[in-house]
Amino acid sequence: MPGPPLLQLAQELEWLGCELEYYGHKHAEEGFPQSGPAWETFCEKQRGLLVTTDKIEREVKNAVRYNPARLVGVAYPLEDTFNSMADLIGAVEEIKQCSVFAVHALPSRVRAFTKMVEGYLQAGGGVAG
Numbered sequence: 001m002p003g004p005p006l007l008q009l010a011q012e013l014e015w016l017g018c019e020l021e022y023y024g025h026k027h028a029e030e031g032f033p034q035s036g037p038a039w040e041t042f043c044e045k046q047r048g049l050l051v052t053t054d055k056i057e058r059e060v061k062n063a064v065r066y067n068p069a070r071l072v073g074v075a076y077p078l079e080d081t082f083n084s085m086a087d088l089i090g091a092v093e094e095i096k097q098c099s100v101f102a103v104h105a106l107p108s109r110v111r112a113f114t115k116m117v118e119g120y121l122q123a124g125g126g127v128a129g
Contacts, residue, residue, distance in 0.1 A: 016052055017049060017098075063085070092113070
């Protein structure tokens with residue numbers, strides 16, 4: 001049975017982030033050319049990662065409209081719920097920045113993001129642990 005959409009997206013982001021770092025390394029080994037197969041693959045992976053971060057942001061923002069407690073595992077006080085959601089969106093923004101300026105840092109960031117999502121969902125009973 002597939003997990004919650006946010007967890008699926010986080011796992012997809014983790015995969016894409018690690019792939020992007022790998023292709024960034026290959027591109028660096030080639031001397032950072034602005035064309036060629038390594039560059040094109042790197043750009044494709046970067047676009048995929050950014051599309052996925054946009055999907056995650058939409059998923060988090062849509063949760064606000066319905067039941068944010070189910071997403072982040074915090075029912076009350078409401079301030080804690082919004083702080084948790086802000087943490088998720090902030091982490092996504094850091095991942096976006098890394099995808100452009102610090103690709104080498106992506107694997108640890110995307111893994112930490114997946115763990116953050118899993119932690120919030122487990123606290124809310126959304127994921128079996």
